[in-house]
Amino acid sequence: MEICKSLSRNAKILVLDEPSAVLTFSEIEKLFKLLRKLKNQGIAIVYISHRLDEIFQLCNSITVMKDGCFVGNYGTNEIDKKGLIEKMVGRELSTLFPKRNAKIGENILEVKNLNRGNMVQNVSFNVKKGEVVGFSGLVGAGRTETMRVIYGADKRKEGIVLYNEREVEFKSPYDAVKNKIGLLPEDRKQQGVLVEMPISQNVTLTSLKKITTSGIINHKKDAEFAASLLKELEAKYGKIDDPVDSLSGGNQQKVALAKWLAADCELIILDEPTRGVDVGAKAEIYKAINQLAEAGVAIIMISSELEEIIHMSDRVYVMKQGHITGELSKSDLNEVNIMKLCVGE
Secondary structure, eight states, rough: HHHHHHHHTTTTTEEEEETTTTTTHHHHHHHHHHHHHHHHHOEEEEEEEEEEHHHHHOSSEEEEEEEEEEEEETTTTTTTTHHHHHHHHOOOOOOOSSOOOOOOOSEEEEEEEEEBTTTEEEEEEEEEETEEEEEEESSSSSSSHHHHHHHHHSSSSSEEEEEEEEEOOOHHHHHHHHEEEEEEOOOIIIIOTTTTHHHHHHHTOOGGGEEETTTTTOOOHHHHHHHHHHHHHOOOOSOTBBBBSSSOOHHHHHHHHHHHHTTOOOOOOOOOTTTTTOOOHHHHHHHHHHHHTTTOOOOEEESHHHHHHHHHEEEEEEEEEEEEEEEGGGGGGHHHHHHHHTTTT
């Protein structure tokens, strides 16, 4: 609706800020077809995106910005993806997806025949300690809804959840947090952070026992603990007591992730962990995911970016219309196999 609203104004200049973030693959193709048509009609288009493949498909020139400053302008035929990433990050990056040396252990989570309405139907899967399990599928496939049921945010209708070999049914997210399970939601501003509260308090919300004495917050300890976690993620901010809405999207996401680093979780569910963040922030988030896995933490990662799913996951479950349509091992992970399961071919 927002895109249609902008197109209806007969504008000579059209600015699109992350227009494909929540679109399906077929919808993105239709959007690109429309934008190329407008371009041929003489409309100037400014296309803002962190998805570099889209930039090279659609654009004639690329302007790079970093930390609010202009870095440079390049023709799409003058620079490749690796060179563009280095300009965005500000340093040479050997690989966007770092290698992981995690030892995969025993099952920590096993879900059997989970049901809730049309979006979660007979869902069964398992996750092991030290493992990164990806969940792929088109927008609206039921991935987020499945995790909300497991986490206690929504009530299940049927099914069994075994956590550390014990059957559980969390009545609320608070129960899940008490059992050392974290959830990084896809809607960062509405559910991931408290944007008007200080950065430090957002980070330590899940670990108040570490920064309190007899129920009273030690503000110095609060600030130091939060700053140490954000340093690991290379977050950029002014003062630790600045509100979260003073940060860029990528740094807000790092605050949301740092909250679960502070909680010493055994299982973390990451729902679109790099949506709307720049390449540099992505690299730091991937590094943090690997470090968590190497420490024995189990990771469930929902992502609509196929490259991210393929390179970061040890195994992948694919969902369509509330059902799991297949499971892919590391050796079988490629775009063709994932898309076949996404569309049901």
